[in-house]
Amino acid sequence: MRVLGIDPGLTRCGWGVVDGRPGARPTAVGVGVVRTMPELDVELRLLELHTAVTALLREHRPDVVAIERVFTQNNRGTATGTAQAAGVAALAAAQADRPVAWHTPSEVKAAISGNGRADKEQVTLMVTRVLGLAAAPKPADAADALALAVCHAWRGPAQQRLRSAAIAGGLGAPVVQRTLPRWQGVAAR
Amino acid sequence: MRVLGIDPGLTRCGWGVVDGRPGARPTAVGVGVVRTMPELDVELRLLELHTAVTALLREHRPDVVAIERVFTQNNRGTATGTAQAAGVAALAAAQADRPVAWHTPSEVKAAISGNGRADKEQVTLMVTRVLGLAAAPKPADAADALALAVCHAWRGPAQQRLRSAAIAGGLGAPVVQRTLPRWQGVAAR
Numbered sequence: 001m002r003v004l005g006i007d008p009g010l011t012r013c014g015w016g017v018v019d020g021r022p023g024a025r026p027t028a029v030g031v032g033v034v035r036t037m038p039e040l041d042v043e044l045r046l047l048e049l050h051t052a053v054t055a056l057l058r059e060h061r062p063d064v065v066a067i068e069r070v071f072t073q074n075n076r077g078t079a080t081g082t083a084q085a086a087g088v089a090a091l092a093a094a095q096a097d098r099p100v101a102w103h104t105p106s107e108v109k110a111a112i113s114g115n116g117r118a119d120k121e122q123v124t125l126m127v128t129r130v131l132g133l134a135a136a137p138k139p140a141d142a143a144d145a146l147a148l149a150v151c152h153a154w155r156g157p158a159q160q161r162l163r164s165a166a167i168a169g170g171l172g173a174p175v176v177q178r179t180l181p182r183w184q185g186v187a188a189r
Numbered sequence: 190m191r192v193l194g195i196d197p198g199l200t201r202c203g204w205g206v207v208d209g210r211p212g213a214r215p216t217a218v219g220v221g222v223v224r225t226m227p228e229l230d231v232e233l234r235l236l237e238l239h240t241a242v243t244a245l246l247r248e249h250r251p252d253v254v255a256i257e258r259v260f261t262q263n264n265r266g267t268a269t270g271t272a273q274a275a276g277v278a279a280l281a282a283a284q285a286d287r288p289v290a291w292h293t294p295s296e297v298k299a300a301i302s303g304n305g306r307a308d309k310e311q312v313t314l315m316v317t318r319v320l321g322l323a324a325a326p327k328p329a330d331a332a333d334a335l336a337l338a339v340c341h342a343w344r345g346p347a348q349q350r351l352r353s354a355a356i357a358g359g360l361g362a363p364v365v366q367r368t369l370p371r372w373q374g375v376a377a378r
Contacts, residue, residue, distance in 0.1 A: 042291075043283035046276055071269070080260070083269045084276025091239055091277050094232035102231075 002029070003156070004062035004098075005149030006053070007141045008070065008086035009078075010036055010045050014141030015053075017060045018131070020153030028131040030060060031142045042081070046088045053092040065093040066152035068144070069102035101152050101159070108144070111151035123147050191218070192345070193251035193287075194338030195242070196330045197259065197275035198267075199225055199234050203330030204242075206249045207320070209342030217320040219249060220331045231270070235277045242281040254282040255341035257333070258291035290341050290348070297333070300340035312336050 001021055007014035013034040020026030034052040036045035057065070067089055070082050093100045106116035113126045124143040128136045130150060137143040190210055196203035202223040209215030223241040225234035246254070256278055259271050282289045295305035302315045313332040317325045319339060326332040 041289065043279040043289040046280045047283040050280055080272045080275075083272030084279070086269075087235055087273025087276040088280050090232035090273070091235045091280070094236040100230065100232040 001064065001153055001156070002060065002062045003149040003152045004056060004060060004065045005145040005147070005152065006065060006067045006086075006089045007144040007148060008068060008082050008089055009141060010042070010049070010081040010085050011038060012139065012141045013049055013052075013085055013089070014139075014143070014145035015056055016137070016142060016146030016149045017056075017062060018146060018149035018153055020150060022154050022157055026131060026150050026153050028133060028146060031137045031146050033139060033142050042084070046084060049085055050088045050092050053089045054096065057092060057096040057098060062098060064099050064101055064152065064156065065089070066101045066103055066148045066156070067093075068108070068148055069104045071104075101156055103148055103151050103155075107155070108147050108151040111155055112147045120144075190253065190342055190345070191249065191251045192338040192341045193245060193249060193254045194334040194336070194341065195254060195256045195275075195278045196333040196337060197256060197271050197278055198330060199231070199238070199270040199274050200227060201328065201330045202238055202241075202274055202278070203328070203332070203334035204245055205326070205331060205335030205338045206245075206251060207335060207338035207342055209339060211343050211346055215320060215339050215342050217322060217335060220326050220335055222328060222331050231273070235273060238274055239277045239281050242278045243285065246281060246285040246287060251287060253288050253290055253341065253345065254278070255290045255292055255337045255345070256282075257297070257337055258293045260293075290345055292337055292340050292344075296344070297336050297340040300344055301336045309333075 002017065002019050005016045005018065015034065016031040017029035018026045019029055034049055036048045067086050070079070070086060090100045109118040109123060110116040112130065113122050115122070118126075120140045124136050124140060127143050127146045127150065131146065137146055190208070192207050192209065194205045194207065204223065205220040206218040207215045208218055223238055225237045256275050259268065259275060279289045298307040298312060299305040301319065302311050304311070307315070309329045313325050313329060316332050316336045316339065320335065326335055
């Protein structure tokens, strides 16, 4: 399974591509950061990010896109931009017909280091070790994206089985086919 | 000036198109709501919303897209979805080469009713009156989107002049040309 991990952000959006499966040592395929300039209007930054993620999807053809699930309570200023960046990355995945999986930072930390409260340095160290990289990926956003991809390669299949079982047992939302957009518009005059 | 107002949301995204200028009575061109089903995965809901907003841009050819600036502090659950919806709407505007203007709910309320703390009923009442509509637009998201468009038609030009003056005076960000996406990718192995 090939996973594109995305640590969303407007100023720095980390990405990392990993080949892996549960219980096996994963392989790093690519890693990097998409940067957009804070001086640009937000919609143009989102356009740059969308273009970059679309290009990554085309280049690496991942089976699934794993995006960090960010809660918007911490930092008012950047949280909105982070959520917008995550939304645009998820849109690019949907447009490329790839499923999206969301993982919280603590899930990722627990998967990669065994400790849901690991700090950035520990995560980078473990990512470097697990993937057998010659040097630590920089900046931290790039390492986080790789950690996210590893987390999904290891845990995604089990999560998917649980989800399918829950749906089959009537505990979750039904599986809904992709539908055409529905919207209502009426002439106001 | 034609304004497409967008009250962002995943479950209900209000939209309203208004022709207007400062100091004149605006005209409503269209109003409606884009709905996506909560049972769908988020990325598919964002895809539906993006498709719908793109279609609205093509149909109504607004000069500017006004989107409600939502702060993500209030409601953890829906705030992320709202920010993602706003990001996808802003992306659609950028892809159609339309500028985006952001207005806070209190700005919109103040512009339409003279009271930044007006409630939903007051906003709907004033929108109906100002635009000379035969009936109140429903649901509230649709009325909010029209109010946003009216707010921008009335206040946008002055805001833009202030912004240009601030930039010319060196107080703000420089005017930056749209640039191609920049991202760095290195092979990890």
